[in-house]
Amino acid sequence: MIEAEGISKTRGGTPALDDVSLHVPQGTIHGLIGADGAGKTTLFDILVTLLRADKGTAVVGGYDTATRWREVRKTVGYMPAAFSLYGDLSVRENLEFFARIYRQPVENIVSLVGDIWRQIEPFADRPAAKLSGGMKQKLALCCAMIHDPAVLMLDEPTTGVDPTSRSEFWTALRGLADRGKTVLVSTSYMDEAAKCDCITLLHRGTVLDTLAPGQVAGHYRGTLYEIGAADTAHNTRLLRLLRGWSLSGGCYSFGDRIHLGMPLPGIRTETVVSYLRGQGTDTSLISVCPVRPTVEDLFIQLTSGAETEDSLKADNP
Amino acid sequence: MTQEGKNIIVQHLTRRFGDFTAVDDLTFGVERGEVFGFLGANGAGKTTAIRMLCGLLKPTSGRAEVAGYDVARRPEQVKRRIGYMSQRFSLYDDLTVGENLQLFGTIYGLRRAALRERTEEMYRKLEMEPLKNQLVGGLPPGWKQKIALSAAMLHRPEVLFLDEPTGGVDPLGRRRFWELILDAADEGTTILVTTHYLDEALYCNRTLIMADGQMKALDKPRTLMREYGARDMDDLFGKLTRSTAVPDTTAKEGEA
Numbered sequence: 355m356i357e358a359e360g361i362s363k364t365r366g367g368t369p370a371l372d373d374v375s376l377h378v379p380q381g382t383i384h385g386l387i388g389a390d391g392a393g394k395t396t397l398f399d400i401l402v403t404l405l406r407a408d409k410g411t412a413v414v415g416g417y418d419t420a421t422r423w424r425e426v427r428k429t430v431g432y433m434p435a436a437f438s439l440y441g442d443l444s445v446r447e448n449l450e451f452f453a454r455i456y457r458q459p460v461e462n463i464v465s466l467v468g469d470i471w472r473q474i475e476p477f478a479d480r481p482a483a484k485l486s487g488g489m490k491q492k493l494a495l496c497c498a499m500i501h502d503p504a505v506l507m508l509d510e511p512t513t514g515v516d517p518t519s520r521s522e523f524w525t526a527l528r529g530l531a532d533r534g535k536t537v538l539v540s541t542s543y544m545d546e547a548a549k550c551d552c553i554t555l556l557h558r559g560t561v562l563d564t565l566a567p568g569q570v571a572g573h574y575r576g577t578l579y580e581i582g583a584a585d586t587a588h589n590t591r592l593l594r595l596l597r598g599w600s601l602s603g604g605c606y607s608f609g610d611r612i613h614l615g616m617p618l619p620g621i622r623t624e625t626v627v628s629y630l631r632g633q634g635t636d637t638s639l640i641s642v643c644p645v646r647p648t649v650e651d652l653f654i655q656l657t658s659g660a661e662t663e664d665s666l667k668a669d670n671p
Numbered sequence: 672m673t674q675e676g677k678n679i680i681v682q683h684l685t686r687r688f689g690d691f692t693a694v695d696d697l698t699f700g701v702e703r704g705e706v707f708g709f710l711g712a713n714g715a716g717k718t719t720a721i722r723m724l725c726g727l728l729k730p731t732s733g734r735a736e737v738a739g740y741d742v743a744r745r746p747e748q749v750k751r752r753i754g755y756m757s758q759r760f761s762l763y764d765d766l767t768v769g770e771n772l773q774l775f776g777t778i779y780g781l782r783r784a785a786l787r788e789r790t791e792e793m794y795r796k797l798e799m800e801p802l803k804n805q806l807v808g809g810l811p812p813g814w815k816q817k818i819a820l821s822a823a824m825l826h827r828p829e830v831l832f833l834d835e836p837t838g839g840v841d842p843l844g845r846r847r848f849w850e851l852i853l854d855a856a857d858e859g860t861t862i863l864v865t866t867h868y869l870d871e872a873l874y875c876n877r878t879l880i881m882a883d884g885q886m887k888a889l890d891k892p893r894t895l896m897r898e899y900g901a902r903d904m905d906d907l908f909g910k911l912t913r914s915t916a917v918p919d920t921t922a923k924e925g926e927a
Binding site: 388389390391392486487488513514515516517518519520521542543544545557589590593606607608609610611650653654657658 | 711712713714715811812813835838839840841842843844846849850853854857867868869870871872873874892893905908909912913
């Protein structure tokens with residue numbers, strides 16, 4: 355398990371993490387959800403003892419990261435965001451290299467992560483640099499697992515990996531959690547949040563919220579409406595109208611639809627429709643209906659409150 | 672043989688590397704001002720196709736015309752009329768915003784007066800005047816993407832290729848970025864975009880889904896979802912690519 359309490363860290367004069375706490379029980383997958391610059395990598399660096407926190411404490415697999423870093427390093431398997439394998443070594447050589455560093459027999463891989471290893475074993479003699487993105491990540495996972503760590507930390511393992519391989523990778527992670535491994539994984543793909551037991555939304559070094567994926571709708575303030583125009587060419591005008599509405603709590607395009615947050619209680623669909631009609635819109639060509647907010651909607655709601663000057667300007671051209 | 676209103680014309684476009692066919696008989700057209708999504712697994716052939724359309728790689732057979740010019744016979748004319756932006760290679764972190772725009776403008780052959788005028792226009796449009804003397808390296812990812820897009824559009828390309836343009840950007844930043852793309856399309860720029868965020872396919876007028884070098888489907892995203900009985904784009908992508916995309920094993924030319 356992982357217990358982090360009140361972690362703060364300043365990097366290069368700017369705060370990278372501010373009072374971040376995490377509790378990950380054994381056998382669960384915890385997702386760190388946030389964009390580039392949210393502080394995900396800094397948090398990993400602290401939890402795997404590569405960096406010291408300015409404030410706060412972290413206990414990983416039962417060991418304090420500040421005082422028992424040797425034990426922490428043996429307990430943790432870490433897959434950093436940058437491809438960390440040797441491109442000119444073959445798949446098998448990479449695995450042997452990591453096995454030797456950790457003084458483990460390489461054959462253990464079969465009992466540890468046999469299902470993943472079997473997917474890449476046919477390419478054992480291929481140089482790692484010549485693997486596809488998804489395959490590289492599977493090899494990196496095998497190398498991170500070779501010493502049978504109790505805690506697995508993965509920093510954006512699926513970035514740039516195609517949707518099919520991403521889904522295979524998540525299946526592998528679930529298998530590991532089911533066998534009692536504690537998994538902390540970061541991602542900037544919000545849809546992957548649904549595959550975690552619990553998620554922390556991280557933005558510019560602070561925790562916006564911590565919740566189970568099923569609690570997203572409950573954490574969303576007010577009602578979310580989806581507005582679809584028969585002709586998407588009207589979306590620009592609709593966005594402008596809805597953004598100018600004093601009751602609107604945030605409005606943005608969501609693919610070919612528009613999402614409108616209405617933070618006040620008691621607003622009904624008809625309220626939205628009659629506002630648009632009052633603004634001279636032919637509402638017979640528009641659909642308005644309340645929808646279940648996604649993690650992205652929640653994330654947007656939580657971040658638009660703390661808007662920076664520059665993005666506010668972008669909202670009011 | 673330009674077809675009316677089409678800014679990209681692709682006919683039986685094929686590229687082989689040895690006995691491996693990376694792009695296999697692609698045929699489609701993209702209208703002026705259309706936002707055209709290009710989806711596929713790693714190794715499906717997207718990058719190879721885009722490299723041919725940008726005039727960087729010769730087709731083995733078939734042909735393609737971009738902005739009115741044949742990509743194999745007049746690649747230099749094509750390159751002058753297109754813009755390219757990707758998440759991986761975009762800006763120089765240790766140059767300021769202004770220096771980056773100047774660099775890209777000069778590479779695209781803009782003269783000083785035109786460069787100054789268009790840079791000013793970009794500053795106004797994106798309200799980034801206060802940022803112009805800041806180093807790009809210190810800016811948040813959302814801003815970097817907007818500036819990279821500006822750099823790719825300074826020379827007013829007819830066709831804009833966007834290769835996974837929104838990776839790592841927060842949800843609000845991604846949506847703002849897409850609004851800029853849609854604005855550019857409204858003004859007549861043809862957009863061809865690849866993305867791994869499948870929900871973003873819904874911003875596109877039409878989406879082409881590729882697997883194993885071949886075109887598996889091409890239509891409006893919602894039409895495709897209906898046709899294949901898919902819950903969402905993720906489901907559609909799975910249905911169209913899974914049978915052929917597994918095993919995901921090949922590191923094909925230019926596609927890591």
